[in-house]
Amino acid sequence: MKPKILIVDDEPDICKALAFLLKREGYSTTTANSGEDAIEKLKAEGFDIVITDIKMGKVDGMAVLEKAKELHPDIAVIMMTAFASIESAVDAMKRGATDYIVKPFHNEEIKITVKKAIEQKKLITENIALKQQISQRMACKDFITNSESMLKILETLEKVIPTKSNIMILGESGTGKGLMAEMIHCNSPRRDKSFISINCSAIPEGLLESELFGYKKGAFTGAVSDKLGLIPLAHEGTLFLDEIGDMPVNLQAKLLKVLETGEVYPLGDTKPKIADVRIISATNVDIENKIREGKFREDLYWRLNVIEIKIPPLRERKDDIEVIAKHFINKFSSEHKKIIKGIDKEAMSLLIAYSWPGNVRELGNVIERAVVLADSDYITVENLPDKLKMLKMVEHTAQPSTLKTYLSDYEKNLIIRLYNAHNRNKEQTAIALGIDLATLYRKLKKYGIEE
Structure with missing residues (x-):
């Protein structure tokens, strides 16, 4: 099927010349001699590309760009501009235009620019289709992403999830390591069995041992009855060890024994329990440095880190900020029984500009606060905390x-x-x-x- 191109210019001769040139290249072309006419045509049918002049009458090229993107978010828009108004074309690029060409232009320049836009649109379409396929397969849990780096991680996980291999997830605090662990479990063959989670840094050493391995009645003062540990509870399922880097060294040795033998000895018991467990561990510390310091066993590290997944911080995947923010808006609007339709462009630009040291967890906190404070059905800059408003002051410095x-x-x-x-x-x-x-x-x- 021929790519469809809408050509918009208030000079009919330019429309005719471009239509003639592009038809010879195998494209299907439609022309419009005003912004109003272009918008009507965009409402009536779909196009792959819009080529529009910036300077026109009442409805200019910027308005055509905005309406084209509103009606067809994936459409490619190429702006035509005189040399003196290149600044406007650059502004259009910031608003979503694919490229621009400067009048007077050469035929070869037009052909190359259009071909590049078609190829870029094709890649985006294929990428969206791939994301949808992966999203459908990884539908469990709210692991939302729109970034290339995370898409590659999900592609890797598709190969790993069906296996029994242990996985170590690395990433800063708040990046979603626990959420990813749950997603792995509920897309795996173990999904119908238990997913057991424990934070190794949140529980004192003595209690952590009894929680993981369990104990027999009378094993120590206060052990008034048998207790099944989390490892045997996770039999045939998944055990998620969060903050594994903080696990005491003596417990590391016992965990290694479990991984080597598939058996667990509760405290005070001489009879082992079978433990067919997949372990997903997570940490925000440098484990290899802990090994060098003698604070983490290297043999255990290699047992746990069969597959390593490193989640990038939010500041390195800016493409995710908008989609995650919208997810949180929907979530917290429902929780707080408020009707919030979205977030305005200025507030969103500050979210994208901010570095998010607390990652997704901090973004969720900011959005919940904004939802609660919002007086209208859209979140505005006024609903954001001062640390984000400060970015606006910096942007507007003389x-x-x-x-x-x-x-x-x-x-x-x-x-x-x-x-x-x-x-x-x-x-x-x-x-x-x-x-x-x-x-x-x-x-x-x-x-x-x-x-």
Whole structure:
């Protein structure tokens, strides 16, 4: 099927020339001599590409771009502009245009630009189809993603999930390691068996041992009856060991024995219990460094880390922020019985600009707060916390008059942005800036950011 192109220009000769050229290249073309006519045609049928002039009458190219994206989100839009208004074309790119061409243009330039847009649209369409396939197969739990890096992880998991292999999930706090562990379990052949989760850093060492392995009546003071441990409880299912890096070394040896033998000895018992368990572990610390320090057993590490999955922090997958924010809006609107339709563009731009040191967990907190505070059916900048509003102040700083002033303003704004992004934590801010703590203190004082 021929790709369909809508050509929009208030100069009929340009429309005819472009239509003639592109038909010869094998495309199906339709022309419109005004923005109004273009919008009517976009409402009536679907197109693969829109090529539109920016400067037109009452309804200009920007309006055509906005309506085209509203009606057909995946459509490719190429802007035509005179040399003097390239700035407008760049602005259009920020609003979702695929590319722009400058008048007067050469035929080869048109052909190359259109071909590139068609290829890009094809890739996007294929990518969306692949994401939908994976999303359908990974439908369990609310692991929502729209980023290429996460898509690759899900593709890897598709190969791993049907197996018995143990998995270690690495990632900063709040990235969704526990959610991923649940998703792995409920898409695996073990889905009908137990998913048992325990946080190794949240339970004292003595209690952690009895929780994991269980105990016999009389094994210690207070053991008034037999208790089945979490490992045997997870038999034929999945055991999720969160914060595995904080597990005491003596318990690591016992866990290794379980993995080697498939048997669990409850405290005070001489008779083992069978434990066919898949272990998914997670940590936000550098396990290999813990091994070097003698705080984590290397033999256990290789048993647990058959497959390693590293979840990128939210700041490295900006494509996920909007889709996750919308998910949280729906979730918290329902929980708090409020009708919130979405988030306005300015507020969304601040969410995307923020570095999210607390990752998805922090984003959920910000959205829940905004839902509760919202006075209208859309979340606005006013509903966001001060650390995000500060980004808006930085964006609107007056333009400097000299290079020296520009660099100074840029440095000041960068420090303000990162300082607030890291909740005014000086050590984290210094690391993010790549400077030592003493230098940061001097600059905070220099710019009057903190007395």
